Amino acid sequence: xxxxxxxxxxxxxxxxxxxxxxxxxxxxxxxxxxxxxxxxxxxxxxxxxxxxxxxxxxxxxxxxxxxxxxxxxxxxxxxxxxxxxxxxxxxxxxxxxxxxxxxxxxxxxxxxxxxxxxxxxxxxxxxxxxxxxxxxxxxxxxxxxxxxxxxxxxxxxxxxxxxxxxxxxxxxxxxxxxxxxxxxxxxxxxxxxxxxxxxxxxxxxxxxxxxxxxxxxxxxxxxxxxxxxxxxxxxxxxxxxxxxxxxxxxxxxxxxxxxxxxxxxxxxxxxxxxxxxxxxxxxxxxxxxxxxxxxxxxxxxxxxxxxxxxxxxxxxxxxxxxxxxxxxxxxxxxxxxxxxxxxxxxxxxxxxxxxxxxxxxxxxxxxxxxxxxxxxxxxxxxxxxxxxxxxxxxxxxxxxxxxxxxxxxxxxxxxxxxxxxxxxxxxxxxxxxxxxxxxxxxxxxxxxxxxxxxxxxxxxxxxxxxxxxxxxxxxxxxxxxxxxxxxxxxxxxxxxxxxxxxxxx
Amino acid sequence: xxxxxxxxxxxxxxxxxxxxxxxxxxxxxxxxxxxxxxxxxxxxxxxxxxxxxxxxxxxxxxxxxxxxxxxxxxxxxxxxxxxxxxxxxxxxxxxxxxxxxxxxxxxxxxxxxxxxxxxxxxxxxxxxxxxxxxxxxxxxxxxxxxxxxxxxxxxxxxxxxxxxxxxxxxxxxxxxxxxxxxxxxxxxxxxxxxxxxxxxxxxxxxxxxxxxxxxxxxxxxxxxxxxxxxxxxxxxxxxxxxxxxxxxxxxxxxxxxxxxxxxxxxxxxxxxxxxxxxxxxxxxxxxxxxxxxxxxxxxxxxxxxxxxxxxxxxx
Numbered sequence: 001x002x003x004x005x006x007x008x009x010x011x012x013x014x015x016x017x018x019x020x021x022x023x024x025x026x027x028x029x030x031x032x033x034x035x036x037x038x039x040x041x042x043x044x045x046x047x048x049x050x051x052x053x054x055x056x057x058x059x060x061x062x063x064x065x066x067x068x069x070x071x072x073x074x075x076x077x078x079x080x081x082x083x084x085x086x087x088x089x090x091x092x093x094x095x096x097x098x099x100x101x102x103x104x105x106x107x108x109x110x111x112x113x114x115x116x117x118x119x120x121x122x123x124x125x126x127x128x129x130x131x132x133x134x135x136x137x138x139x140x141x142x143x144x145x146x147x148x149x150x151x152x153x154x155x156x157x158x159x160x161x162x163x164x165x166x167x168x169x170x171x172x173x174x175x176x177x178x179x180x181x182x183x184x185x186x187x188x189x190x191x192x193x194x195x196x197x198x199x200x201x202x203x204x205x206x207x208x209x210x211x212x213x214x215x216x217x218x219x220x221x222x223x224x225x226x227x228x229x230x231x232x233x234x235x236x237x238x239x240x241x242x243x244x245x246x247x248x249x250x251x252x253x254x255x256x257x258x259x260x261x262x263x264x265x266x267x268x269x270x271x272x273x274x275x276x277x278x279x280x281x282x283x284x285x286x287x288x289x290x291x292x293x294x295x296x297x298x299x300x301x302x303x304x305x306x307x308x309x310x311x312x313x314x315x316x317x318x319x320x321x322x323x324x325x326x327x328x329x330x331x332x333x334x335x336x337x338x339x340x341x342x343x344x345x346x347x348x349x350x351x352x353x354x355x356x357x358x359x360x361x362x363x364x365x366x367x368x369x370x371x372x373x374x375x376x377x378x379x380x381x382x383x384x385x386x387x388x389x390x391x392x393x394x395x396x397x398x399x400x401x402x403x404x405x406x407x408x409x410x411x412x413x414x415x416x417x418x419x420x421x422x423x424x425x426x427x428x429x430x431x432x433x434x435x436x437x438x439x440x441x442x443x444x445x446x447x448x449x450x451x452x453x454x455x456x457x458x459x460x461x462x463x464x465x466x467x468x469x470x471x472x473x474x475x476x477x478x479x480x481x482x483x484x485x486x487x488x489x490x491x492x493x494x495x496x497x498x499x500x501x502x503x504x505x
Numbered sequence: 506x507x508x509x510x511x512x513x514x515x516x517x518x519x520x521x522x523x524x525x526x527x528x529x530x531x532x533x534x535x536x537x538x539x540x541x542x543x544x545x546x547x548x549x550x551x552x553x554x555x556x557x558x559x560x561x562x563x564x565x566x567x568x569x570x571x572x573x574x575x576x577x578x579x580x581x582x583x584x585x586x587x588x589x590x591x592x593x594x595x596x597x598x599x600x601x602x603x604x605x606x607x608x609x610x611x612x613x614x615x616x617x618x619x620x621x622x623x624x625x626x627x628x629x630x631x632x633x634x635x636x637x638x639x640x641x642x643x644x645x646x647x648x649x650x651x652x653x654x655x656x657x658x659x660x661x662x663x664x665x666x667x668x669x670x671x672x673x674x675x676x677x678x679x680x681x682x683x684x685x686x687x688x689x690x691x692x693x694x695x696x697x698x699x700x701x702x703x704x705x706x707x708x709x710x711x712x713x714x715x716x717x718x719x720x721x722x723x724x725x726x727x728x729x730x731x732x733x734x735x736x737x738x739x740x741x742x743x744x745x746x747x748x749x750x751x752x753x754x755x756x757x758x759x760x761x762x763x764x765x766x767x768x769x770x771x772x773x774x775x776x777x778x779x780x781x782x783x784x785x786x787x788x789x790x791x792x793x794x795x796x797x798x799x800x801x802x803x804x805x806x807x808x809x810x811x812x813x814x815x816x817x818x819x820x
Contacts, residue, residue, distance in 0.1 A: 333804035334797040335752035337759055337775060341782060341793065348783065355783075441667075441760060446779075456668065457760040460675045468672060476664050483663070 028122050029108045036129060042208070042466065043137050046103075050079055050126035053094050079124045082109050091126065098128035141469070147203045151181035154257045159273070170240045171252050177201070185255040185274040200254065206470035209459075218470040222452050225281035225288075232280075236269035249279040287437065290444065290451035293367060294436025297374035305379040306425065309386025310418060316391065324383060331380035340373045340446050347372070356448045366447070373443045378432075382425065389421035423494045430485035434478045534733075534816070542813035551806050558799060562619045571610065571617035571769060583607060584785050603787040611788060614774055615795045621770040623799065625681070626750035629688045634743060637693035638735070641700025642727055646708060651701070658698055661691050670753070671762050679765040684757075688750060696742055703738050707731045737814040744807020748800035755796055771796045 026034050033049065040047040054075050058066035066072055075090040085091055085107070095105055110124035151162040162181030169176035169189055176189040184200035191198065206218040213221045229249040236246065237255075256276040258266070266275045284292065312324040331339065347353040347369045354366045393399065394417060402412050439453025456475075459467035542548055585593060585604040603611055644654045661669075673687035707713060713730045721729075751771070758764065758772025759779070774792040782789035812818060 329801065329805060329808075333748045333800040335755040335793075335800065337752075337755050338793045338797045341779070341789070345783065345786075442756065445760070454760075456671065457762075460671055461761045468675070472664070472668060472672065475668055479663050479665060 028112050029110070029125050030123070032108060033125055033127070036127060043132060043140055045129050045131050047127065047129040048098065048103075050091065050094050050128075051076065053097075054090050057090065057093075079107075079126050080110050082107075082124065085124075085126070094126065094128070101130065103128040103130045141207060144205050147205055149179065149182040149184060149187065149201055149203075151179060153183045154181050154259070156257070156259060156273070169253075170235075170237075176253075180272070183256055185257075185272075186253045189253045191253065198253065206474060207466050209464055209466045209470075213467075218467055222287045222455065223285050225285045226283040226450060228282050230280040230282045237271050238269055249281070250277045251280045252277075254278040286450055286452045286455075289449055290439035290453055291436050293370050293443075293449065293451070294374065294440065295433065296367075297371045297378060298432050298436060300371070300375040301378035301382055302429075304375070305382030306386050306422070308379070309383040310390060310413070312383065312387045313390035313394065313417075314413060321387075324387070328380050328384045331377050332384065336377060336442050339377070340442055343373050343376070344369060344446055370440075370443050370447045370449055373446070374440055386421060386425060389424060390417055393417045393420050423490060426493050427486045427490045430489060431479070431482035434482040434485075437478060438475055532819075534736075537816075537819040538810075538813050541818050542810060545809065548806070548809050551802055551809070554798075555802050555806055558802060561616060562623050565616040566613075566620055569613045569616065571613040584788070586785075586787055611791055614769060615771070615791050618769045618771045618774050618792060619795050619799065621681070621764070621768055622751050622754050622772070622796070625684065625688075625754055625764075625770075626747050628685055629692065629750045630743060630746040632685070632689045633693045633696055633746065634739065636689070637696030637742075638700055638739060640693065641697035642704055642731065644697055645701035645704025646723070646727060646731070654697075654701075658694060661694055662698070666691070666695075667756075670757065671760070674757065674762040679762060681764055681768055684754070684764055688753065696746075699742065700735070700738065703735055704731055707734050737811055737816075740807065740814050741811040744804060744811055747803045747807065751796060751800050751803075 023031060023034060023038075036045070036047045036049075039045050054072065055066070058069055058072040058075075062069050062072075075088060078085045078088040078091060098105055105126070105128045108125040108127065110120065110122050112119050112122045151164060159181060164177065164179045164182065164187065166175050167178040168174075169178075169186070172189065172191045174190045177187040178185060179187045179201075182201075187199070187201035189198055189200075190196055204219055209216050209218055209221060231247055231249045233245045234248050234250065234252070235242070235244065236250075237252065239246075254277070255270075255274040256278075258273050258275045262270075262273060262275060269275075308324060312321045315321050344355060348355045353369050355369070399412060399416060402416055403409075407415075437452070439451045439455070441453045441457060443449070444451045444453035445457070455467055456471040458464075459471065583604065589603070640654075644650055669691050670687045673690065674683060677683045677686065708731060713726060716726055716730055754764070754770060755772035755775060758770060759776045761776070764770050764773065771792045775789065775796070778785065778788035778792070
């Protein structure tokens with residue numbers, strides 16, 4: 001939140017136009033007007049243009065034929081005359097209305113600016129704007145953070161039958177939660193794709209991208225599958241049960257409500273007005289890419305790192321342990337960038353593995369180097385901590401006691417030391433798994449993986465304030481969730497820890 | 506006892522001052538630290554390398570001023586491999602590692618860049634360590650301050666550090682001092698937190714409690730009872746921090762929120778060479794190797810010094 005406030009308040013808002021083509025093409029007053037509309041879109045301010053105000057006024061008075069009204073034409077043209085616009089009734093009305101609301105009224109004279117020389121010409125504008133405070137914007141953001149679809153979402157009076165109920169799903173052969181009146185038809189459904197159960201019901205709204213993915217929802221950006229269309233033989237809802245099959249990539253689980261008029265073809269193919277389609281694609285989404293690579297790397301790191309740490313602790317100060325320590329020193333002290341490039345160089349020249357993700361002919365091979373690059377450092381740190389905790393435990397009294405009792409070294413290690421030493425390691429597991437959702441910045445950049453790791457850095461380079469705020473919120477909430485899950489897991493694993501308050505101080 | 510036997514013994518006066526003297530060898534903390542430190546042969550080697558590095562980083566740029574735009578208008582000198590560069594310019598220290606993407610000298614570049622990186626690391630570590638240890642000492646000592654600081658810590662520490670730094674550099678703009686600011690504005694907090702726990706452990710020891718009961722003022726308890734115990738802790742943190750800031754600079758320059766175009770740094774050199782690191786390897790590997798060497802040497806030296814500064818190893 002603090003960072004959000006900082007981003008909202010401190011970043012020069014003008015930077016969002018640096019890479020904006022529309023802004024670059026426009027000049028003079030048109031550019032200023034464009035800036036104001038964009039600011040309003042991203043919630044920086046509230047803004048009204050005199051022209052829109054007059055249009056609304058005359059539409060209210062004369063209906064749709066207002067454009068031919070002479071008064072309207074006169075009132076519209078008056079802003080082009082700097083000497084007399086203040087005399088006009090509509091202008092006075094406009095000014096009175098907005099100065100009462102505390103708006104700041106600006107008159108842009110019809111002038112053109114060219115290399116510092118000012119000439120008459122161009123179009124004049126009269127505008128009113130009011131800054132929105134940082135706290136209001138924060139409230140707006142948090143208010144729309146989670147949306148749950150309800151039966152009253154569709155504002156179509158024709159739709160009378162509104163419900164949410166469990167129906168048989170013809171596309172998976174299983175059951176699904178189906179809504180009518182909700183934006184999406186299938187709210188909860190199952191299919192063969194990981195994680196098997198899918199939601200259209202609850203949306204996480206992280207905000208809108210400003211520059212990089214102009215105007216798109218950030219949640220959509222990171223969840224959209226990429227790659228070629230996944231075309232299969234399918235049956236449209238109205239044709240289910242007949243023998244008519246079509247070749248198409250439509251994802252029928254993602255059908256959304258069509259607020260407009262249905263075409264003849266839609267009426268033939270669909271039973272209801274849920275006809276807005278999205279297509280299935282073969283590739284993974286940005287989030288899935290990062291998650292798959294991260295998860296495999298984490299699993300490997302734990303599978304290799306913990307046994308190696310135990311091995312090093314058991315052979316303390318022998319050759320194996322010394323080699324392990326040098327590995328740990330190398331991995332923890334050298335900048336990550338250096339060894340990731342080292343792995344890339346070795347992998348591409350010696351093993352002929354594909355380097356850049358996009359150019360890889362066999363997609364599976366492209367995953368190998370990123371996974372290795374993520375596994376090795378993670379494994380190193382796990383080794384280090386496991387060894388450290390094991391050695392700490394080895395010197396404790398209960399181990400000496402167990403040895404005095406005559407237990408074998410193997411028993412002591414597996415039954416006592418390892419069990420105690422692994423407890424702090426367990427605490428980090430949820431954090432490590434959730435961290436896969438954040439992606440890996442350097443690895444993804446080096447191998448050009450289309451993942452979420454570079455969302456933030458690209459946003460910073462592209463001056464995309466929307467994505468920066470979204471990333472901040474996303475990362476911060478993930479780290480809080482990870483912390484809570486870690487504590488819970490540790491309490492489950494270690495009987496000595498409980499979160500209930502015991503008596504005393 | 507016979508008279509003869511009695512003569513074998515003589516009486517000695519009882520000397521109260523002499524009896525109070527401790528005959529055990531004098532113990533000096535720092536002398537013991539260095540004795541233990543230099544007992545290891547590898548530390549001599551590392552220290553030698555470290556001195557060479559410091560000399561290289563601070564002396565070489567004086568005699569070899571690095572100008573990245575020296576050949577910027579002469580495209581025929583761009584991307585010269587070491588062999589080609591020596592053929593073109595003749596054999597000299599300046600061109601022994603070839604030229605970069607703008608005809609700049611790589612061997613001069615790495616030293617000037619290493620100087621920036623090392624200075625950055627030292628300044629950030631100094632600020633963070635100074636603020637962190639003082640705040641940590643107060644934080645660990647005062648229970649009321651602890652409550653306030655824990656809330657602040659929980660708010661700030663949950664935001665990933667990399668995120669804070671990148672967003673801050675983005676907001677305040679790039680440059681050496683804004684970089685220092687971004688790295689230190691929340692960086693001291695984790696050090697202070699670590700230190701707080703250490704101080705708390707010592708604070709409630711019996712001897713410290715006794716000292717308080719006998720009426721020692723708080724500054725005295727902190728400076729005489731608690732801080733001496735923390736020397737090895739401070740050195741351990743320092744050993745971790747210095748390489749960390751060098752890595753951080755490399756990382757941030759790589760993702761494009763670097764120090765700015767006018768300051769040469771290792772991260773910047775790596776970032777400029779990384780797109781074609783398989784085609785022009787001589788531009789990419791020297792700065793990487795220097796960064797790796799600096800961080801490894803600092804890390805290992807620091808760890809060994811931290812081990813040596815633990816009084817338990819002085820036996």
